Amino acid sequence: MINRRTVIAGAAALAFSATAASAQEWKAKYPELTFAVVPAENASGVTERWAPFISYLSKELGVKVNLRIANDYAAVIEGQRTGAIHIASYGSASFARARMTGVKTEAFANDRNIDGTTGYYSMFFVLAKSPYKNIDDMKGKNLGLVDPNSTSGNNVPRFELNKMQITDAESYFGKVVYTGSHENALLALSQGTIDVAANQWTADNDSTLAQMLTKGMLKNADGSAMKKDDFRIVHRSAPILNGPYAVLTDMPADLKAGIEKAFFAAPTKDKAAFDRLSDGQKKDFNAATTKDWDGMIELIKFVDSLRKKKAS
Incomplete structure (x- = not known):
């Protein structure tokens, strides 16, 4: 005898079979x-x-x-x-x-x-021992970006600079270099190769800088490990998705x-x-x-x- 339960079970079996067949097709x-x-x-x-x-x-x-x-x-x-x-x-x-x-x-x-939240920020970092307090202090200094297609490491920084009437970063700064990665930008800053670095930041304990400090990757000239207080943020962007x-x-x-x-x-x-x-x-x-x-x-x-x- 065919009853409602039998029909439902049969339909479920067919659905399962179709799903399995579809999975096998894409696999x-x-x-x-x-x-x-x-x-x-x-x-x-x-x-x-x-x-x-x-x-x-x-x-x-x-x-x-x-x-x-x-x-x-x-x-x-x-x-x-x-x-x-x-x-x-x-x-x-x-x-x-x-x-x-x-x-x-x-x-x-x-x-x-x-x-x-689902966003983060693009920051401009400098060394805390430097005299630089804002972007106005950075004219003629060296800027480290990340990659031409980086959000927080190039595109948003250039947009932020434009809001400050700096439409041509290459003319405003002494040199603008692409470092290739977020880590490389902060390494270059710690080593004095650049004076300001663009980078991503979500929170004090959630950023490339925080990860590098935890791993002891950033060093002072004497070889000692750098700390969060060795860096200063001179500009923060609007939130980025x-x-x-x-x-x-x-x-x-x-x-x-x-x-x-x-x-x-x-x-x-x-x-x-x-x-x-x-x-x-x-x-x-x-x-x-x-x-x-x-x-x-x-x-x-x-x-x-x-x-x-x-x-x-």
Whole structure:
């Protein structure tokens, strides 16, 4: 006899079968996935930070996930353009640049800070022993930026400088150099190669500077470890939305849904792996959509216009 319970059980079995078949389909097409990040620290530090989370993703998705440490933001953009990078950790500016140049990528999450906020700041740091108290004191001095596609290390700093009527940083400062990473910018500052460094900052214990000080990576001339009081902030930007995690738009919907599910479950399902990403300084992943970064596109266009004015 066929009853309601039999029909429901049969429908559930069919649904499960269809889901399993769909998963097998995308796994056949994507037997491995590549997750790319841009290093804010040295490569070994990035690997140690991300390896547990990558292992967690591999287990949850049922396919091998490979960590790719990109040389710079441009490499992540081009990797997603060619389809070689399936999941990417972007900065807000590099994600905007990817979209502006036609990369078919979509955001699904970003980091939520311990206090529940989802933003951070771009700071200008100087050494506390220096006489510099603000940007007005820095004319003719050397500025260290991070990367042309860095949000807090280039685009927002240039936008902030423009608000201070400094439309051409290269003319205002004695020299402007790209150091290649957030760590390198602070190392250059500590060593006196530059006089002011642009960098990211969320809280006193959540920034590249805080991580480097904890590791003892910044030294005084006598070899002693530097402390937080050895640095001074001379300018803080308006809040910046934490950069997104993004997947290729044309990947199967079931695969993208599986990635999202794994991300949002991570803080409870593998808290150790999640906490390792930020030394325990993030609360969880915040659900986000691509349009959340539309405003950053306008900022990038503005910064591009400044460069064009300089070149003309």
